[in-house]
Amino acid sequence: MENKTRYHLAKHYVENPLPFGNIHLLQLGRRYCEPTEIISPHPHLNWFELTIVTKGSGSIITNGEETVVKAGDVYLSFPCDIHEIKADQDVRLEYDFFSFYCTDKTLAKDLKNITRNYRGGDKRIFQDSKISQLIEYAISEFISQEQPHFQTALSDIFQLIIVYLIRDFNNIHQNTTTVSEPEVLCFQLMNYIDTHIYTIKKLEELAPKFNYSYGYLSGLFQRTTGKTLSEYLKHRKMETGKALILEKKKSISEIAEMLGYNLYSFSKAFKNTYGISPKIMQKNTL
Numbered sequence: 001m002e003n004k005t006r007y008h009l010a011k012h013y014v015e016n017p018l019p020f021g022n023i024h025l026l027q028l029g030r031r032y033c034e035p036t037e038i039i040s041p042h043p044h045l046n047w048f049e050l051t052i053v054t055k056g057s058g059s060i061i062t063n064g065e066e067t068v069v070k071a072g073d074v075y076l077s078f079p080c081d082i083h084e085i086k087a088d089q090d091v092r093l094e095y096d097f098f099s100f101y102c103t104d105k106t107l108a109k110d111l112k113n114i115t116r117n118y119r120g121g122d123k124r125i126f127q128d129s130k131i132s133q134l135i136e137y138a139i140s141e142f143i144s145q146e147q148p149h150f151q152t153a154l155s156d157i158f159q160l161i162i163v164y165l166i167r168d169f170n171n172i173h174q175n176t177t178t179v180s181e182p183e184v185l186c187f188q189l190m191n192y193i194d195t196h197i198y199t200i201k202k203l204e205e206l207a208p209k210f211n212y213s214y215g216y217l218s219g220l221f222q223r224t225t226g227k228t229l230s231e232y233l234k235h236r237k238m239e240t241g242k243a244l245i246l247e248k249k250k251s252i253s254e255i256a257e258m259l260g261y262n263l264y265s266f267s268k269a270f271k272n273t274y275g276i277s278p279k280i281m282q283k284n285t286l
Contacts, residue, residue, distance in 0.1 A: 021155035027099035033087035041084040041243040049077040049099040058093035076124045078115045080194040082243045096135045110166045134161050186224045238273045245282045252278045
């Protein structure tokens with residue numbers, strides 16, 4: 001079986017995820033990166049993704065934050081994340097992955113709490129042999145779809161994976177230092193911006209959403225993170241734009257419009273951020 005395989009990744013997978021009970025599958029598979037190879041930055045929309053490192057070592061870079069990973073590590077990516085994966089210089093990185101969203105109200109609520117409380121890369125990484133083994137079972141089951149009760153088996157496996165995932169975060173972090181209220185509020189602000197990156201018009205709309213004045217939120221965010229809300233919003237828009245450019249599925253004009261820019265202002269902001277125009281970056285992408 002070829003390692004570098006995605007068992008469910010049709011061109012229309014985002015619009016047509018496969019339902020297995022309350023779990024909706026977007027991607028499931030096994031891939032590898034050769035030494036120094038990079039899986040280019042790519043955006044997630046409304047789904048979570050588990051990356052399970054099976055061999056080797058490397059890094060997962062999420063929203064600009066790099067986390068070192070090795071065999072046995074499990075890493076959780078959140079909705080609206082932009083991430084890339086790269087292998088170390090002298091070893092191949094092999095990993096399994098599982099992308100999903102969940103419509104079970106209780107599980108979805110617990111997953112949402114994870115996104116609010118554990119945004120840092122070092123807080124998203126853990127080890128769980130049960131999850132690793134269940135992903136292996138899921139891949140094997142998905143390959144042999146003609147087996148009786150295929151749908152039921154995968155529904156049960158996927159639900160167990162998510163239950164173990166939620167338990168892991170509860171158990172791993174229950175004895176860690178309590179996050180301060182300002183930090184929690186800042187995480188919530190970042191999560192709101194991340195999940196509304198295509199629809200947010202003005203940052204002032206945060207005020208009624210969080211029941212604070214915009215001035216208070218802006219000052220708190222800058223004191224806590226060292227960045228202004230405007231800087232964070234621009235940073236996330238540029239990251240999203242870069243990931244979409246590297247995907248080469250949309251024109252520069254379409255990407256600019258999606259992110260609330262005209263073509264000129266987007267190109268200027270992009271070049272100021274990355275030192276290269278979006279057109280040249282897209283042209284140079286293999």
